[in-house]
Amino acid sequence: MAVENVNFAAASRKALQDPQLRANFRRAMDGLVTKRAAQFADAKEWNGVRTLAASVRTRALAKLPELLEQLEANLTRNGIQVHWASTTDEANAIVLDIMRRNGATLAVKGKSMVSEEMHLNAFLEEHDIEVVEADLGEYIVQLDREMPSHIIMPAIHKNTKQIAQLFREKIKDAKYTEDVGELTDLARRVLRRKFATAGVGMSGVNVAVAETGTLCLVENEGNGRMCTTVPPVHIAFMGIEKVVEKLEDVAPILSILPRSATAQPITTYFNMISSPRKPGEKDGPREIHVVILDNGRSSIYEDEELRNTLRCIRCGACMNHCPVYTQVGGHAYQAPYPGPIGKILIPQIEGLERRGEMPHACTMCNACVEICPVKIPIVEIMGRLRTEAVKKGGHVKGAGARASAREDAAWKGWAAMYSSPLAYRMASALMAKLGNAAPASLPLLKEWTSARVKPRFAGRTLHEMARKKGIPDA
Amino acid sequence: MPDARNSILSRLRASRDANGIAPQAAPPSDFTPLAEKKWDPAERLDRIRRLMEAVHTEFLETTEAEWPAAVRGFLEKEGLNSLLYAPATEAGARLAAEWGEGGPELVPYDRPVEEFKERLFDGVDAGVTTTLGAIADTGSLMLWPSADEPRLMSLVPPMHLALLKADALYDSFWQVLREKRWADGLPTNALLISGPSKTADIEQTLAYGVHGPKRLVVVVVR
Ligand code: SF4
Numbered sequence: 298m299a300v301e302n303v304n305f306a307a308a309s310r311k312a313l314q315d316p317q318l319r320a321n322f323r324r325a326m327d328g329l330v331t332k333r334a335a336q337f338a339d340a341k342e343w344n345g346v347r348t349l350a351a352s353v354r355t356r357a358l359a360k361l362p363e364l365l366e367q368l369e370a371n372l373t374r375n376g377i378q379v380h381w382a383s384t385t386d387e388a389n390a391i392v393l394d395i396m397r398r399n400g401a402t403l404a405v406k407g408k409s410m411v412s413e414e415m416h417l418n419a420f421l422e423e424h425d426i427e428v429v430e431a432d433l434g435e436y437i438v439q440l441d442r443e444m445p446s447h448i449i450m451p452a453i454h455k456n457t458k459q460i461a462q463l464f465r466e467k468i469k470d471a472k473y474t475e476d477v478g479e480l481t482d483l484a485r486r487v488l489r490r491k492f493a494t495a496g497v498g499m500s501g502v503n504v505a506v507a508e509t510g511t512l513c514l515v516e517n518e519g520n521g522r523m524c525t526t527v528p529p530v531h532i533a534f535m536g537i538e539k540v541v542e543k544l545e546d547v548a549p550i551l552s553i554l555p556r557s558a559t560a561q562p563i564t565t566y567f568n569m570i571s572s573p574r575k576p577g578e579k580d581g582p583r584e585i586h587v588v589i590l591d592n593g594r595s596s597i598y599e600d601e602e603l604r605n606t607l608r609c610i611r612c613g614a615c616m617n618h619c620p621v622y623t624q625v626g627g628h629a630y631q632a633p634y635p636g637p638i639g640k641i642l643i644p645q646i647e648g649l650e651r652r653g654e655m656p657h658a659c660t661m662c663n664a665c666v667e668i669c670p671v672k673i674p675i676v677e678i679m680g681r682l683r684t685e686a687v688k689k690g691g692h693v694k695g696a697g698a699r700a701s702a703r704e705d706a707a708w709k710g711w712a713a714m715y716s717s718p719l720a721y722r723m724a725s726a727l728m729a730k731l732g733n734a735a736p737a738s739l740p741l742l743k744e745w746t747s748a749r750v751k752p753r754f755a756g757r758t759l760h761e762m763a764r765k766k767g768i769p770d771a
Numbered sequence: 772m773p774d775a776r777n778s779i780l781s782r783l784r785a786s787r788d789a790n791g792i793a794p795q796a797a798p799p800s801d802f803t804p805l806a807e808k809k810w811d812p813a814e815r816l817d818r819i820r821r822l823m824e825a826v827h828t829e830f831l832e833t834t835e836a837e838w839p840a841a842v843r844g845f846l847e848k849e850g851l852n853s854l855l856y857a858p859a860t861e862a863g864a865r866l867a868a869e870w871g872e873g874g875p876e877l878v879p880y881d882r883p884v885e886e887f888k889e890r891l892f893d894g895v896d897a898g899v900t901t902t903l904g905a906i907a908d909t910g911s912l913m914l915w916p917s918a919d920e921p922r923l924m925s926l927v928p929p930m931h932l933a934l935l936k937a938d939a940l941y942d943s944f945w946q947v948l949r950e951k952r953w954a955d956g957l958p959t960n961a962l963l964i965s966g967p968s969k970t971a972d973i974e975q976t977l978a979y980g981v982h983g984p985k986r987l988v989v990v991v992v993r
Binding site for chain 1: 783954
C-alpha cells in the first residue's frame, strides 16, 4: 500500500480523536517501558553492552564497502545467490524474476521491514502472486489491508475484540472468539497449510555476517524458521547496512536487541543460515537468494553525521519511549518506519519535499536517545533535518524544500533583535503594551497558534520588574 | 543487477574515502562486558531452568542409562501416540533399540521432506532431538541440525523434546562462539532455542505454539 499524500498533522489529529486507539497504544507502551527498564536494571552492564553494540555497528559502517564484498564472496561460496538493488523497483523485479523462474504463485513471508519499504506485497499481487504474511501481527494487518503500526508489534493498534471480529469475517469457517489462545490456533491452522504449499519463503535479515557468509534471524513465533526451511526457495531481504564484520559481533547485538525490543532476555529462536540444503540433507530450501537493497542508504552514508542513522538495529525501543508516538500511534506517520527512527530515516530516503514535516513531529525530549541500544543521536539528526529542510544546498534529498522567504526574514529579524540590547528593550516594551492585542491569526503566528493557545504577555517586562526591585544593571 | 552492485560499492567507497575514514582506523571492540557474564558451574543449570521455565519450558530429569525409558514414560503419561526421531544419530539408534514393544509409535525422519510433508505436518505428536548444550546467560539450547537430524524436527511437531547433557553448559553465547570456534565452520543451519514458539501479537497477551511447538521439554541427562 504505497502512501500517496502524506499529511502527518491531519493524520495525527484524527488519531488523537480515537480513544480506543490511544488506549491501546498507551497501555502497550507503558508496559514495554517498565519491562525494558527491568531488563537493564544493572546500569554498568547496560552501559558496557551498549557501548560494545554501538562499536560493532560503527566498525561495520567504517568498513562497509569491504564487508559487503566479503559478505557477497562468502555467501556465494556457501551457495547463496546474491542480488543487488539500488531502488525498490529493482528489488521487486528481482523477486518477480525468481518467482517466475520457479513457477511459484504463492509465497509465505516472515517479518521484513525492507519488504515493507519495497511495498512488495502490492507489487506481487499486481502480478498475480499471492504473498501471505506469516508473522501473526503482520498477518492480522494484512487481513485488514493495513500497514504495520509498529516495527516489532505490527498489530499493536488493535485490541482482541477487533481481531476477533476480523478473523470471523476473513477466515473461512471461523467462529467468533475473544480467546487469544483460540485465535492463535486459528491462525496456526491457516498458516501451516500455506507453509506446506508455498513455492517460496521470504524473510528479513537481522544481521548478516561477512566473515562466515551467514544470515541471522531473530524471532519468537517460528514463522521465520518455517519460511526459511519448508519452501524449496528462500529469498531474504536486507538493507546494505545490515552487515557485521565477525561472527562474534553478533553476540552483543543478540544480547541487547531482544531486551530493548520486547524486554525478553532473548527471543525464542535465533536462526543462523549459512547455506541452502546440502546433498544428503532432508530439509531446507534448495535455493537461497539474498536481495541487498540500497534505496537511499548510500546517500545517507555520505554524510558523517547522518551516517549514524545506519547503525540502527530496528529494535523499536525509540517508538515505545516516544511521547509523540505513544499519543498518535504508528499509522499517523504513514510510513513503514514510524516513531523516532522513522522521523529521521524516512525523510532521508524519500526526501524532504515529501517528508519535511516528519522531523517536526518531535518534542526533542531526548527519551529515544537515552534508550537507543546503539547510541544513535536521533534528536541531533532531527535538528539537522529541520535545518536542511529550510536551507538550500544541504546534503539530504529535497534540502531547502520548505524554505520560505518570510520565515527566513522573521528569524533574521529575531536574531537582530536579540543581539542588540536597545532593539530588545524596545521590542519587549512594545510587546508588553500591544502583544495581547495582536490577533492569533496574524501570519506566521497563526502556524503556532493553530494548535496552541497564544501566550499572554505580562503587562511589565522582566527588566522593568527587576529595576523596580532595585537591581541596578537591569 | 551488476550495475547496482558496482554503483553502490563505488559510491560507498568514494564517500568513505572522501571523509578520510580509513577502514583500519575503526577501533576493535572491547568484549569485556560479555566476557564478564559468568556463573558458577553449579549455578548454570538452575539459572537456565529458571529463565526457560519463565517462558513455559518444561524440564525432565533423567540419567544417561535411563533417558530412552524416561522419554517413553513421559509421552505415555501425556497420552501422546507418536514420536519423530532421527534414526541415523547415535541417540536415535539407542532410542529405537531400547524402545521396546507397544507404546507410542516411533516415526523415523529418514526421507526428504518432500516425501514426508503430510505425515510431518499432520501426523506426529512430538519430536526428539539432541542439543550441543545450553547457555546460562539467556537460558538457550544450542542445536546444529544435520543430514541425520533434520531442521524441521525441532519445529513442526507440537512438542519438542530436547536432550541436554548436564555437563554441556556454558556461560554466554559469546563464550561458545569463541571457545568452540564457530566461525571456523558453521553448519547449514545453527539455532538457539529458548522456549516453545510464542507470540504476543494479540493485545500483548502471550500465547504459545503459534507456528512451532506448543511445548518444549528439556530432557536433562546426567
Ligand atoms: S534508532 Fe535505536 S532505538 Fe530506534 S529502532 Fe533503531 S536501534 Fe532501536
